[in-house]
Amino acid sequence: MIGIELLTGILLVCIVVAFALGAPVGLALGGIAMGIGYLTWGDALFNVIPTTLESTHFSFILLAIPLYIYMGQLLTRSGIGDAMFNASQMIIGRVRGSLAISVIVVCSMIGAMVGIIGAGIMTSGSIALRPMLERGYDKRLALGVIMAGGGLGILIPPSIPMIMFASSTQNSVGRMFIGALIPALITIILLITYVVISCKLNPKRAPLDPVPEVLPTVKEKFLTARDGLLSLLLIVAVLGSIIMGIATPTESGAIGVVGAIVLAILFKRFKPRMVQKAGMQAALLVSVAMWIIVGASVFSNFHLLMGVQNMVAGFTQDLGLPPIVIIMLFQLIMLLLGFIIDEFIIVLICAPIFTPIAVALGYDPIWFGILMILNIEIAVQTPPYGFALFYLKGIAPPGVTMLDIYKSILPFVLLKLLVLITVMMIPELVTWLPNQLMD
Amino acid sequence: AEYNWRFANLYSRGTAFGEVYENFAKNIETMSNGRIKVQTLYAGEGVGSSGIFGSVKTGLITMGATFQSLNAGELPAGIVEIGLPGGTSDVAELSTLFHEKGWGPILERAYAEQGLVWLDPYIQPAVYVLTKEPINSIEDFKGLKIRAPGAYGKFLRNLGASPVSLSWSEIYTSLSTGVIDGSIGSNMIDHRDGNHVEVAKYMYPLPLAGAQVLPIIVNKSAWNKLPDDLKAIVKAATTAHAQEQMNKSKLWEAEAVADMQSKGLQWSPAASDADKLAWKNAGASLYDEYAAADKFSKELIDILRKEQM
Amino acid sequence: MIMTAIRRYCLGVHTLVAFIGNSVSYLMPLLALVVAFEVFSRYILNQPTVWAYDTSLFIFSYIAALGGAYAQQQRAHINVDILYNKVSDRLKGVFNLFSFALAILFVVIMCKVSIGKFEEALEFNYRRQSEWAPQMHHYWLMIAVASVLLILQLSSDWINSLHQAITGKPLLPELLKDAQEDDQ
Ligand code: NA
Ligand code: NA
Numbered sequence: 001m002i003g004i005e006l007l008t009g010i011l012l013v014c015i016v017v018a019f020a021l022g023a024p025v026g027l028a029l030g031g032i033a034m035g036i037g038y039l040t041w042g043d044a045l046f047n048v049i050p051t052t053l054e055s056t057h058f059s060f061i062l063l064a065i066p067l068y069i070y071m072g073q074l075l076t077r078s079g080i081g082d083a084m085f086n087a088s089q090m091i092i093g094r095v096r097g098s099l100a101i102s103v104i105v106v107c108s109m110i111g112a113m114v115g116i117i118g119a120g121i122m123t124s125g126s127i128a129l130r131p132m133l134e135r136g137y138d139k140r141l142a143l144g145v146i147m148a149g150g151g152l153g154i155l156i157p158p159s160i161p162m163i164m165f166a167s168s169t170q171n172s173v174g175r176m177f178i179g180a181l182i183p184a185l186i187t188i189i190l191l192i193t194y195v196v197i198s199c200k201l202n203p204k205r206a207p208l209d210p211v212p213e214v215l216p217t218v219k220e221k222f223l224t225a226r227d228g229l230l231s232l233l234l235i236v237a238v239l240g241s242i243i244m245g246i247a248t249p250t251e252s253g254a255i256g257v258v259g260a261i262v263l264a265i266l267f268k269r270f271k272p273r274m275v276q277k278a279g280m281q282a283a284l285l286v287s288v289a290m291w292i293i294v295g296a297s298v299f300s301n302f303h304l305l306m307g308v309q310n311m312v313a314g315f316t317q318d319l320g321l322p323p324i325v326i327i328m329l330f331q332l333i334m335l336l337l338g339f340i341i342d343e344f345i346i347v348l349i350c351a352p353i354f355t356p357i358a359v360a361l362g363y364d365p366i367w368f369g370i371l372m373i374l375n376i377e378i379a380v381q382t383p384p385y386g387f388a389l390f391y392l393k394g395i396a397p398p399g400v401t402m403l404d405i406y407k408s409i410l411p412f413v414l415l416k417l418l419v420l421i422t423v424m425m426i427p428e429l430v431t432w433l434p435n436q437l438m439d
Numbered sequence: 440a441e442y443n444w445r446f447a448n449l450y451s452r453g454t455a456f457g458e459v460y461e462n463f464a465k466n467i468e469t470m471s472n473g474r475i476k477v478q479t480l481y482a483g484e485g486v487g488s489s490g491i492f493g494s495v496k497t498g499l500i501t502m503g504a505t506f507q508s509l510n511a512g513e514l515p516a517g518i519v520e521i522g523l524p525g526g527t528s529d530v531a532e533l534s535t536l537f538h539e540k541g542w543g544p545i546l547e548r549a550y551a552e553q554g555l556v557w558l559d560p561y562i563q564p565a566v567y568v569l570t571k572e573p574i575n576s577i578e579d580f581k582g583l584k585i586r587a588p589g590a591y592g593k594f595l596r597n598l599g600a601s602p603v604s605l606s607w608s609e610i611y612t613s614l615s616t617g618v619i620d621g622s623i624g625s626n627m628i629d630h631r632d633g634n635h636v637e638v639a640k641y642m643y644p645l646p647l648a649g650a651q652v653l654p655i656i657v658n659k660s661a662w663n664k665l666p667d668d669l670k671a672i673v674k675a676a677t678t679a680h681a682q683e684q685m686n687k688s689k690l691w692e693a694e695a696v697a698d699m700q701s702k703g704l705q706w707s708p709a710a711s712d713a714d715k716l717a718w719k720n721a722g723a724s725l726y727d728e729y730a731a732a733d734k735f736s737k738e739l740i741d742i743l744r745k746e747q748m
Numbered sequence: 749m750i751m752t753a754i755r756r757y758c759l760g761v762h763t764l765v766a767f768i769g770n771s772v773s774y775l776m777p778l779l780a781l782v783v784a785f786e787v788f789s790r791y792i793l794n795q796p797t798v799w800a801y802d803t804s805l806f807i808f809s810y811i812a813a814l815g816g817a818y819a820q821q822q823r824a825h826i827n828v829d830i831l832y833n834k835v836s837d838r839l840k841g842v843f844n845l846f847s848f849a850l851a852i853l854f855v856v857i858m859c860k861v862s863i864g865k866f867e868e869a870l871e872f873n874y875r876r877q878s879e880w881a882p883q884m885h886h887y888w889l890m891i892a893v894a895s896v897l898l899i900l901q902l903s904s905d906w907i908n909s910l911h912q913a914i915t916g917k918p919l920l921p922e923l924l925k926d927a928q929e930d931d932q
Binding site: 044045047048050051052054055059060061115158160163164166167168169170171172173174242243244245246247248249250301302304305307309310313344345348349351352353355356 | 445451452453454478480481482483484485486487488489490493494497498499500605606608609611612613615616617618631632633634637638
Binding site for chain 3: 275
């Protein structure tokens, strides 16, 4: 039997080679797992496919992905997405980067609706990417802002990884949700500040709309405001359906779809063809996302069955380092795992291994959990392997290459690292609010 | 080692139950003098929760500890085995049922048909339902939306409640916003770990199942490769594991209840005799339905009926 | 003669996969409708359905799996195109030969095991674990079909790439154009 360290090394080399050759990510990961698996384990490993298929295709949580993608497509094709951004620009005013700021705000609101990353990126991406690129926004700014905003899906409650963390370490979900609020707010403010400053310093990144020859009439302004208000109602309806207990976060996507169709009818933009075209594009995106998830899960399930989690567990025993260094080391391990494993699995492996150690060192488990969520947000958008990267590539127009996406993330990853480090240094940012509200 | 086994269970690494399974694995290694090496896989480590059954069947993993409710669609008799709502919680009675009254051999056949070896089952604590509002009489269940899968859902429907299907990770949010009015948990420990008491405070005192009987399953061809002495060792370790489950789960159940009580858990008022009877009847009508659906279930239920005559 | 047969094969695969890909798109509104109906039925009628949960997951899985071949045809599957975009067309063809072979390996195994699961589901009458307990066999059959479609598409693309690796041009350039067409 081959050692897990050597196996991990071989798998990494295979990934790098296959990715470099431009192989389809999901199918290649599945192929690598099958090939290496056959050589190290034998054909019994092939049976990992059916169990993985069942657990991904029948995951109700992932159902948010198709519903939100479809909603996004309907909004784009009916012009309601434009209405949203026109109105928000009217509110924010003629500020450079106002569209990018609207994206962050919209992503925060979607983040308050769903508990996973994919839905935010794919919804706001399909609505906002094209308008930004058409208005001459810098490609990297446009891409980076969508990915950074989409990541808020797991930081703003509700959040599936937080629920998983809380249950596997027996902590309060409520405390985690509340504890995440201040770090989320800091992240949103930092993202907006970055957009404003970087557009000031480099005006070419976000051209202002040309001043119209004739100023908009009162009637035009009224129409923009009305359309914006109506589209805001959609967000209120979806968010409201969750808060009032009408629908679960997953189901809320379907409310959004119905709402988008109703709005399209109100805007007199409804065409049966639009529903079909949106369905066509959404189905393609869903399939692309799910084949990646299936391939990546087959890969990571093979890796887990071979015992990679024991390698992580063994590595963290008896370190004899100062406490804060151990916490930093944990963050580093999770970031590295993010190169090859998806976010849910990182929580499942690392939460039970790391949290008891952190608690034994005297740290607050909720604080540690939020650090983990912040870390995962970074892990999913760092190259070469990260679901946020793949989702964004999926919705990007043909002209956008993976290199564009890789380059776009740098400032946003640095911002998120800054949040991570700040929260690491000042635990009260997490612990203060729940203590105020819950005791 | 001569034999390398993978053993999957449903609990997370580091949880109390996870440790019991880990002990079981270590025990097999020690008792076999290292001839069998067992790698323990926890929740999410390679197979999903409902995939353990199928993965042991195909030999992807060698041995598994699963909840039969998760595999109701593959092995219907497992639902009868784990205990239909309203069944006994008397451990001695259960033991006789399996070892003397003939349940054991029936289940051995039912699992063998699917390429699985059924090892002596162990017992886990009762299933309770947690609600947002107190249940003062059984009438209060009418119209409540309660997250309850399979047999438990049917049972609650008989009481006038509406069972809802939800994924486990949405229970908390759904209780908190009021999408559902209540939820069952696999046991008290499951309720505690899910933090559900933060958003729903009332536990109904009558259990939906008084005790749950869970088997250890082993891939048949891996089992047949073992020489007789090692087979005997694995069986002995299984018996020891059942004992440890019994001792510890009682203790942990009590701890979980105490934990939840410190966070505000309250019991709904004790059930009246009429309520107890209605509760029993709601369970009894399920027997026919399950017996009609599957040949092994019928054999098991026939024996149960004969006992109750 | 052989070239004509190969051309016909590729064109045939293209048409079939495009037809299935288009058909799948009608499932999207159906999926939203089923989930929305469950919310309506539970909240307004106070009667959660027994069937919506599993039905929505089945529709989701059909969209996810069956769309795979069409996504391959449209070159929509995500890849890391950093090096790929920098090399010549011939070298791209060579890269594809490797990539598509790796993908075929995965999907062929998926096809084989899902046929096995289909037979097993029939033999033991496998169902979902829910109260409604719908049959599982059609899911596994669908996965086998989705795999076969993907294998057909990948094989056609592999032939095209072989041609490209040798001559520098794809065999059927007109088929690749679809992918770039505006979908507005
Ligand atoms: Na969220
Ligand atoms: Na990464």
